[in-house]
Structure formats: C-alpha cells, structure tokens
Amino acid sequence: MKKGHQITMKEIAKKLGVSVSTISRALKDSPELHPETKRKIVEMAKEMNYQPNLLAQSLRISRSKTLGVIVPEITSHFFASCISGIQDTANKRGYNVMICQSNESIEQEKANIRTLVSSQVDGLLISLSRETNTFEHLYDLYDREINFVLFDRVQEDIPVSKVTFNDAGGAYQVTHHLLEGGNRRILYVSGPEDLYISKKRKEGYLKALAEYGIGEDPSLIKISELTLDDNIRVANEIAEMNPRPDAVFCMIDPVAVDVLTQWKSMGIKIPEEMALAGFTNNPTSAVVEPPLTTVSQPGYEMGKLAVSHLLDQLDGIASEDPISIVLETTLVPRKSSQHF
Amino acid sequence: MKKGHQITMKEIAKKLGVSVSTISRALKDSPELHPETKRKIVEMAKEMNYQPNLLAQSLRISRSKTLGVIVPEITSHFFASCISGIQDTANKRGYNVMICQSNESIEQEKANIRTLVSSQVDGLLISLSRETNTFEHLYDLYDREINFVLFDRVQEDIPVSKVTFNDAGGAYQVTHHLLEGGNRRILYVSGPEDLYISKKRKEGYLKALAEYGIGEDPSLIKISELTLDDNIRVANEIAEMNPRPDAVFCMIDPVAVDVLTQWKSMGIKIPEEMALAGFTNNPTSAVVEPPLTTVSQPGYEMGKLAVSHLLDQLDGIASEDPISIVLETTLVPRKSSQHF
Incomplete structure (x- = not known):
C-alpha cells in the first residue's frame, strides 16, 4: 500500500x-x-x-462552513445533548453540522471519518467508540492537517485538544455522599474495565472510601456489559449477596434505572434496604420512583466548549497547540440514597 | 435571482x-x-x-455511497430510533449515513439540505420540521432529480414516497381502551393544531368517542406548546377543572410524563382520581410510577423501511413512482389507566 x-x-x-x-x-x-x-x-x-499536503491546505482555504461530528450513539441522551450544544454554537457562527454515529464500532468510526472528510468538512469533533483501541486513523487525520477535537471519550496521547469531564471527581462526590449517609459497604457497578470512564470513576470511588479508612474490596466491585440483560443479572447477584451492601453506585444512570426496576419487582425497598446512585443525570433518573441520586454532566456545555475551541482554531483565534478542557460535575442528591 | x-x-x-x-x-x-x-x-x-440537469445525473452515476438524514431533533428517543434503523440497514447495504437536525426550524432544514446535497449524498431521508409550511425546497430537490423519501412528518402532496404511522388508528386504540375502562369524560391534550400528528390523533380520539355516542366537547380539548412549562400549565388547569375529566390522553409521552409528575406533586392519585395515557412508548413511560399506558410506534422499523425503499429506488429495484407505506401501532396498557 x-x-x-x-x-x-x-x-x-x-x-x-x-x-x-x-x-x-x-x-x-x-x-x-x-x-x-x-x-x-x-x-x-x-x-x-x-x-x-496541498489538498489539505486547499481545503483549509476554501471553507465548506460545515463541521462533522462522530459520536458512539445518538440514542444516548448525553451524546444528544452534546450534539445540541455543538449545533447551536456552530449555527450561531455560520457553520452547519453533519453527524455520524459509530455504533461503538471502530470500523464504522473509520468509515465515518472517510465519509465526512470526503464531504470536505472544515473540522471534526470526535467521541471515540468503545472498541477504539488503535489510533492510526486519528494520527492520519492529524498528518493530513485536518483540524479535530476529541470530547468525552478521548485518547490521551494524540496531540489535539480534548474536552472531558472530571469523572474521578464526580464519582468521588457521589461515593462521599453515600458515606456521609452512614453507608460503609458500598458496591460499585462498573462498565467494561478497559473503558476510560470505568477506570476514572473507580478511581474516585476508591479515593472517597480511602478517606474513610476503607480499602478496596473486590467482592464489592461488579462488572456489567451495560446491556439490559446484564444489568438485571448484576441486580439479581447483589440481591442475593449475604450480607448485602449498604449502598450501590452504578457507573451510569441506565444501569441504575435497570437495577432499581429489577429490585422493585423483587420487593426490595430503596433506600431503606439498599441505597442507590447513578451518574449522568438522564431525564429518566428524575422520574423513576424513588427518584435517583446521580451526578450531573452538562453534555450541552461540553458540546459548546468543544465546538467553540475548534472554530477558534479554524479562525486562527486559538493557538494550534492542543489544550485540555476539564469540566466539573455536580452531585444531584435525590430520594434513592436518603432516608427521610 | x-x-x-x-x-x-x-x-x-x-x-x-x-x-x-x-x-x-x-x-x-x-x-x-x-x-x-x-x-x-x-x-x-x-x-x-x-x-x-447533467450535474444531478452525473451524481446519480458516480455514487458517493452516502445517504443524508434530516430529523427535527436528535434528542427525541423516537427519531433516534428511526436513525438507528436507517443506519443499520444502510450499513448492511454498503452505505454510510450523515445526519443533520433541523431543530424544528425551516431555515435550518433548508441549510441542512444544501449541506447534504453539496456533500453529494446519493439520496435523502427527511422528516419535516414543525415550522415547515412552504415546500419549495422539497420541490426543488424533486426537480433536480435527487432521490428522497419523507418519513413520519410528511407533506402529502409532494410526489415522493412516504412512510408514516397510522396515527389516527393509534389514538383510536388508546381512547377505545379508556372508554372500555369505564371513562366517559376523556380529555385530549393536543400539540399545536397545525401539526400533522395533532390532527390525526384528534381524528382517532373523536372516532372512538363517536362509537360510544359521545360528541366533541371543546372544553375537553387542551393545547400544549409541548414545552415543560406549558405541559405543567395544562396539568394545573386540568387539576382545577370542576368536574375533572375521568381520563386524560396526551398526544405524546413527554407531555403525559410531565402531567404525571405535576399531579403526583399535588397529591392526585393516578389512575384512581384520573386515568392517564400517552403515545410513543418512550423508555421513560415504562419506568415512571405508575407506569404509563401508551401506544407503541416502532421508530426503528420506520427507519428501516424508509431507507430500504430509498435504496431500492437508487438501485432500480423499486419503481420511481411514489408509494405510501403506513405502519400500524400497538396499544401498551399499563397501570396509569387501570384500576387493579
């Protein structure tokens, strides 16, 4: 080749x-x-x-006024919020936005990049698929001098700008809240272990425990594949534990909602028998019964910041040197973790 | 010009x-x-x-193997499901998909069409914005011989293929269910009156009432702008009615969920004091308390059928004559409309 x-x-x-x-x-x-x-x-x-690369240079001069966005999945409320933030800001600055979803597949992510680049977008905003563990396609973009910014699901070594959340900080906040409520045996339901957010949120969980003098207990960490079936399996396994944990912190709200629904069907009282918390602040988390304690991640803000920085780079306002923007999260305490 | x-x-x-x-x-x-x-x-x-139009013809010969999709909003679970159906089917047939959202704005819809057409997509799948009441931009596509299919939010006169739901049928199903449960004063919360689905669902609602010998009562029809604030206003107005209706059918699930949340905060018991039903079968409708009776609209199927037909037209398998595909809906009875 x-x-x-x-x-x-x-x-x-x-x-x-x-x-x-x-x-x-x-x-x-x-x-x-x-x-x-x-x-x-x-x-x-x-x-x-x-x-x-003259082609890349000419593309940079004759602007299409279009940006490309690649997200793992559009059905996720979080990514949909990021897209809204990107689009509102891009439109205000005279740009239109085309969106592709990778469906968590690296091959689809590569195909999306090819499609968007041949559509002559001026720049790209990319959140990596769950599968993406090689990065040649991103280095290739870099070499062709096509501007792009990574957001939420990023790769740390590529020298481009990145926008992420303080995931460890958010997990620390929610675990600390559960500890303050008197819970000591706190179980963490993680996603697949190689996911960036699985690692970062575990880091925050362990840090809060350590502050209360509690060490890591492998029996209090469970892994879900993040499918409905696997979330139900985890909910059942926790219900059968003896002794049960005092509280459960799920890596993302959809897992917590599935656990909550399954426990309710088994007659387990939340928070009386076990407290429960999630992470993301999906709209569903506010309307389930009991409402779910969670951590709010402003996706709209993330999208806005990512696209503003990309457009600033395109317009020569921002330096081409990569920067890292880290957004803070906010604890949203609700009934699922609090005895009233 | x-x-x-x-x-x-x-x-x-x-x-x-x-x-x-x-x-x-x-x-x-x-x-x-x-x-x-x-x-x-x-x-x-x-x-x-x-x-x-030689340009259009040459575009049709040299395929980009890319399709464009325009939806009013990506944050809607329904449209996100349509997109998944479109993308899975398109990918299987060797096509990639670029998505734009109109944010319910006709100007943005026009800009999206320009962007996707200049990206040389082979065809378009479009669901119209709430604002779209002139159609020159669609006739223009038609004249340029660019293949497109309308889905869900369609315009009936344009001679292209359309995929819709039997909206009147679904509204009939849910109203009939409420009547069978013994409810007679049934209030319909509609969206803005010029929306296609507002009209069609009202049609089905009135048809079911007529079968029980009940005529249209203007005091039992309320219009919401479909924002959170306006949904709460409607919920309050209904709560203050004297006598209250027996049951309320909301045009879409998000309205029903807002009404449910507001009534619960006021201590109104559902379904004991008033029965409640929605339409769409959003994931949230299953996890609220009480779970919401609704009508299931398979968005994934709609997307799949729309893109299959478009690709069949592009490949010369389907005739270029427009067809209309109507999908049936399914009643999903849950606790919010049933005294146990």
Whole structure:
C-alpha cells in the first residue's frame, strides 16, 4: 500500500524529537519559534523530501462552513445533548453540522471519518467508540492537517485538544455522599474495565472510601456489559449477596434505572434496604420512583466548549497547540440514597 | 435571482397536466408509457427548451455511497430510533449515513439540505420540521432529480414516497381502551393544531368517542406548546377543572410524563382520581410510577423501511413512482389507566 510513501510531519517530529505542532509552526515560518530551531526543521524537511499536503491546505482555504461530528450513539441522551450544544454554537457562527454515529464500532468510526472528510468538512469533533483501541486513523487525520477535537471519550496521547469531564471527581462526590449517609459497604457497578470512564470513576470511588479508612474490596466491585440483560443479572447477584451492601453506585444512570426496576419487582425497598446512585443525570433518573441520586454532566456545555475551541482554531483565534478542557460535575442528591 | 432560468420537469408537467414522474419516465424513454404520450412530452420539452440537469445525473452515476438524514431533533428517543434503523440497514447495504437536525426550524432544514446535497449524498431521508409550511425546497430537490423519501412528518402532496404511522388508528386504540375502562369524560391534550400528528390523533380520539355516542366537547380539548412549562400549565388547569375529566390522553409521552409528575406533586392519585395515557412508548413511560399506558410506534422499523425503499429506488429495484407505506401501532396498557 505504501507505494511512493509521503513523508509526514509526524515523522519529521519523531526524527528531531520535537512536537508535531513545532514542526507545523516552523514550516509556516511562525515568529514564535527561535530562528535556529526553524532552520534545523526546514533543513530536515528538505532532506527527508517532505511535501506539504496541498489538498489539505486547499481545503483549509476554501471553507465548506460545515463541521462533522462522530459520536458512539445518538440514542444516548448525553451524546444528544452534546450534539445540541455543538449545533447551536456552530449555527450561531455560520457553520452547519453533519453527524455520524459509530455504533461503538471502530470500523464504522473509520468509515465515518472517510465519509465526512470526503464531504470536505472544515473540522471534526470526535467521541471515540468503545472498541477504539488503535489510533492510526486519528494520527492520519492529524498528518493530513485536518483540524479535530476529541470530547468525552478521548485518547490521551494524540496531540489535539480534548474536552472531558472530571469523572474521578464526580464519582468521588457521589461515593462521599453515600458515606456521609452512614453507608460503609458500598458496591460499585462498573462498565467494561478497559473503558476510560470505568477506570476514572473507580478511581474516585476508591479515593472517597480511602478517606474513610476503607480499602478496596473486590467482592464489592461488579462488572456489567451495560446491556439490559446484564444489568438485571448484576441486580439479581447483589440481591442475593449475604450480607448485602449498604449502598450501590452504578457507573451510569441506565444501569441504575435497570437495577432499581429489577429490585422493585423483587420487593426490595430503596433506600431503606439498599441505597442507590447513578451518574449522568438522564431525564429518566428524575422520574423513576424513588427518584435517583446521580451526578450531573452538562453534555450541552461540553458540546459548546468543544465546538467553540475548534472554530477558534479554524479562525486562527486559538493557538494550534492542543489544550485540555476539564469540566466539573455536580452531585444531584435525590430520594434513592436518603432516608427521610 | 432567476437569471437564465432553467426549465424544470415540474413546469412541463404543469403545462401538460400530467405528473412529474410521467415526464421523468417519458424523457427516459420508459417502455411503461404509451408512445403517443411520450412523443407529446418530448415535443413539449423541446419547445420549452428543457435541459436535463447533467450535474444531478452525473451524481446519480458516480455514487458517493452516502445517504443524508434530516430529523427535527436528535434528542427525541423516537427519531433516534428511526436513525438507528436507517443506519443499520444502510450499513448492511454498503452505505454510510450523515445526519443533520433541523431543530424544528425551516431555515435550518433548508441549510441542512444544501449541506447534504453539496456533500453529494446519493439520496435523502427527511422528516419535516414543525415550522415547515412552504415546500419549495422539497420541490426543488424533486426537480433536480435527487432521490428522497419523507418519513413520519410528511407533506402529502409532494410526489415522493412516504412512510408514516397510522396515527389516527393509534389514538383510536388508546381512547377505545379508556372508554372500555369505564371513562366517559376523556380529555385530549393536543400539540399545536397545525401539526400533522395533532390532527390525526384528534381524528382517532373523536372516532372512538363517536362509537360510544359521545360528541366533541371543546372544553375537553387542551393545547400544549409541548414545552415543560406549558405541559405543567395544562396539568394545573386540568387539576382545577370542576368536574375533572375521568381520563386524560396526551398526544405524546413527554407531555403525559410531565402531567404525571405535576399531579403526583399535588397529591392526585393516578389512575384512581384520573386515568392517564400517552403515545410513543418512550423508555421513560415504562419506568415512571405508575407506569404509563401508551401506544407503541416502532421508530426503528420506520427507519428501516424508509431507507430500504430509498435504496431500492437508487438501485432500480423499486419503481420511481411514489408509494405510501403506513405502519400500524400497538396499544401498551399499563397501570396509569387501570384500576387493579
């Protein structure tokens, strides 16, 4: 496939041990760099026979005024909120938005990128699929100088801007709240262990426990595949534990809602027999009985910030150097965790 | 703007008093038409100096293998389900899907069409915005011979294929169910009156009442703007009625859920004091307390059928003549309408 291989900025960066954005700025003759640094980079680029990607450059000049968005799933209230935030802000700035969903598949994510790039979008906002564990397709975008920003489900090493939540902080807040309510045996229902949010929320859960002098107890961590069936299996397993935990913290609201529904059908009283909490603040969490304690993640705000930064980069207002924006979450205490 | 105005097939059709699809078939020398009809049409096309849109034709030959979808809002569970059905089916047939949301704005709908058409999609699936009351942008697509199918929120006169639900039938089912439960004063909470579904569901509601010898009572029809605030206003107005209705049928589940939440906060017992029902079968309707009686509308199926038909047209399997596909709904009786 690599017939007539074209040298990328990434390769020059690797050779010289500097960042790709330094290479990019040197080749654009940026005044921010030391002349000597620029000279070295330009010489190396010549030596390696670097050819700037003219197609990418022309795309950057003739704007389509369209942005592409890739999310794992549109049916998720959280991602739908992100999309609303992206679209409202983009529209205000004269851009239209096309959305693709990866259905949690890396192959679909790659196909979406191809489709959106050949539709000549000016930039991309991407939240990675659950399956995405190789990142060549993202480095490829980077090498082609197509602007993109990662949000919520990000990969930490790629040198582009990222917008995330303080997931560990949110999990700490909710676990701390359960501890304050007198609960000590607190069970964490995690999603698949390689998910970024599974890890981060576990981190916050363990940190709050540690502050109360409670160590990690593997019997109090359960993994769900996040399907209805598997959530019910976990709900049943917890109901059968002896002794049962005092409280259960589920990684995301949909899991907590399934657990709540299953326990109610078994006659288990919430919060009297076990307290329950989720994370996300889906609309459903407010209307179930009892209403669910959760952590609010402002998806709309996340979308707005991600697209504002991308447009600032396109318009040359923001530096091309990657930044990381971390949004804080808010505890939403409701009846499912509180004896009144 | 109309410098060097290009004659469209629509204009030829109007002149001859035949359908645009007849013109289209005549100009393609279709064997389905009578030779005399074809001769007349070809002559008129010459006389009017009709120029086929070569760009549109070349686009039809060089496929992008991409479809565009326009929905009023992605945050709606129903439209999200439609999108899933569209995407799963399109992907299986080797197509990728780009989605735009109109945010219930006709201007945004037009901008979305421009964006998707200039991205060279092979065809479009469109569900109209609440605001869309002029249709030039759709006739324009038609004239440019860009294939599209309307679904759920359709316009009846445009000669393209449409996929809809039997909305009147679903409203009949739920009203009939409330009547069978012994309720006689049944109030209908409608959306804005010019909405297609407001009209169709009212039709079914009145038909079921008529079968029980009950005529239309204007005091038992309330209009909500479908916002949270307005749903609460309606819930309060109903609570203050004297006498109150026996039962309330809300045009869509989100309204019914807001009414339910408001009544519960006022201490009104459902279904003992008033029975309640919705329409759509949103996931929330199953988890509220009491669970909500509703009508199930398979959005996933609708999306699947709409895209299958569009792809069949693109592949020349389905005739280009427009068809209308009507999906049936199913009553989902739950506790909110039944005394146990």
